[in-house]
Amino acid sequence: MMTCPVCGFDESRLAKSLRFGCSACYTTFTAHIATFLPRLHRGVIHTGKQPPALTVAELERRIDRLVAKVQELAPGSPEATGLCQLQSSCHAAFDGNQRQNHPA
Numbered sequence: 034m035m036t037c038p039v040c041g042f043d044e045s046r047l048a049k050s051l052r053f054g055c056s057a058c059y060t061t062f063t064a065h066i067a068t069f070l071p072r073l074h075r076g077v078i079h080t081g082k083q084p085p086a087l088t089v090a091e092l093e094r095r096i097d098r099l100v101a102k103v104q105e106l107a108p109g110s111p112e113a114t115g116l117c118q119l120q121s122s123c124h125a126a127f128d129g130n131q132r133q134n135h136p137a
């Protein structure tokens with residue numbers, strides 16, 4: 034089990050909370066993050082080259098997938114709740130944006 038030498042945060046807490054204990058965790062868990070991030074944020078966070086600009090619809094799909102995944106991994110957690118709120122905000126913003134750019 035990998036543990037942050039600075040704050041004592043460990044892999045299981047990281048996987049559960051999807052948060053770091055301190056700034057040193059970022060470097061401590063880099064290798065570990067690489068193993069679970071693609072699974073968790075599949076297609077959402079890219080560790081390599083930036084993808085071409087996403088369409089609004091694609092962004093919405095990715096946010097939906099991310100929210101579903103976080104709710105599956107950490108149901109009822111503050112992260113899941115926060116993401117749901119973010120999801121609602123994004124959908125609202127995207128809706129307004131789409132109407133502006135592509136009037137029906």
Ligand SMILES: [Zn+2]
Nearest residue numbers: 037040055058
């Ligand atoms: Zn730490």
